[in-house]
Amino acid sequence: MDKIKRVINCVVPVKVCNFKCHYCYVGQNNVFNGKIEKLKYDNAHIQKALTKERLGGTCLINLCAEGETLLAPYLIDLVKRLLNNGHYVAIVTNGLITNKIEELCKFTIKQKSKLFIKFSYHFLELKKLNLTKNFFDNIKKIQNSNISFTVELTVNDESIPFIDDIKKDSLENLNFLPHVIESRNTTVDNFPRLTKLDEKEHLKIWQSFDSNLINFQTKEWMKKRCEFCYGGDWVLNLYLLNGDISICNGGGPKIGNIFEDINEPIHTYAIGNNCPFGHCFAAHFLLTFGVIPELNTPTYENMRERENWLQKEMKEFYSSKLIESNKEYSDDKKLLINTLRSIEENNDFDISECDNLSKKIEENLLQQNIKTIAIYNDDKFSKWLCELLSNTQIKVKYLYVLDSNYGLDSITNKFKHHYRYLYKKIKQNKDIILDKNDTWPHVDSIMITEYVDYLKHKELIKKKTNDKTILITELISK
Ligand code: SF4
Known part of the structure; x- marks a missing residue:
């Protein structure tokens, strides 16, 4: 059974999207420029840079663009190479790039056992563009191909009048409700919730989805973390554009570069007791894998599983903690x-x-x-x-x-x-x-x-x- 060595959050330089969601953290910061930037290094080089030997073991590589991830022309080949390296790969997508989804379904059984698709459920955009059926059809393709997946809706005030419809559509198509996850206001310090409602009302509405994701986020929201955090070592934020690395999904200061010289060991630099953020940027993800090992948290598997959405191998991997493959510092x-x-x-x-x-x-x-x-x-x-x-x-x-x-x-x-x-x-x-x-x-x-x-x-x-x-x-x- 594979245990997780590192979480590598890959920022894919696609600044274009087929949707325009008002709550999207990328759109809020006017990052969209309609560009899919060319990577400085090709996929073969990136594959060599990210071997198990160089990274110290089996990693979870999370691919997420600043727009729609599957629009990157090199993505399918890169995913295949990372899976062939023996890593687990997660892709964040809005689920509508059908030809790319079909290509993923053609992967080998071994490759598919380590692949995880995070479908972002953008109810309002899907309705506006009349694409709801395409979205659920693509989820079914992934499900029928025995690829692990999750469906999550980013909560937003504008969708509240349609909650009954959201639930009905999900139950009809998935037999289950989607997960729900907080939206952050990234235009102000410490990224508070993006809502005009008071906290109690907001939570009452969204906790009706019975999602472990938002329940865990609620517990951690606005809690400044002062413990020793291994972001910058056990967790790395990797800019696929050029190989620069920083401490975690929140970004933070650059630590170094891991593509320039792939014969050089990876030099890490943990953030320690100095987390620069007001609360953990991706608590449901990084804290549950144990980036702060002294915190007692549920597993990431517990965040993601609904009704057999995770395949056996993925379920086991998502149940492991970073401390099982890493030693705490002296x-x-x-x-x-x-x-x-x-x-x-x-x-x-x-x-x-x-x-x-x-x-x-x-x-x-x-x-x-x-x-x-x-x-x-x-x-x-x-x-x-x-x-x-x-x-x-x-x-x-x-x-x-x-x-x-x-x-x-x-x-x-x-x-x-x-x-x-x-x-x-x-x-x-x-x-x-x-x-x-x-x-x-x-x-x-x-x-x-x-x-x-x-x-x-x-x-x-x-x-x-x-x-x-x-x-x-x-x-x-x-
Ligand atoms: S945001 Fe979370 S993972 Fe990142 S440095 Fe702070 S506590 Fe660590």
């Missing part, structure tokens, strides 16, 4: 991650709180025979690392500044205030700040602090020296 690793995130956020920061961390990093580096290091680039992380290592056996020998626009004199001057430990050496007239024109003396390792463009920097360093490089977020590996 306290030291958690401290490192939280400290780096805190520096990034410019939070007040007391270096003396990092005593344990400096010992642990010293221990780790000495174990690898690293006694002398250089730090690549001049930023808040390099300042912190210099201070942190100043009372250890690890000697910071140089600071490499490659892209300096403001000249070494100015950096040297800045050192008086920011890099007290290294400044002592400046006073002794040692050349410790080097740029791309200097010869770089050998050190045991070079610490790269700019994790977002790690690969680019690694390439530049390679041109100057063969010294080993370490990414700052990986100073403690587990």
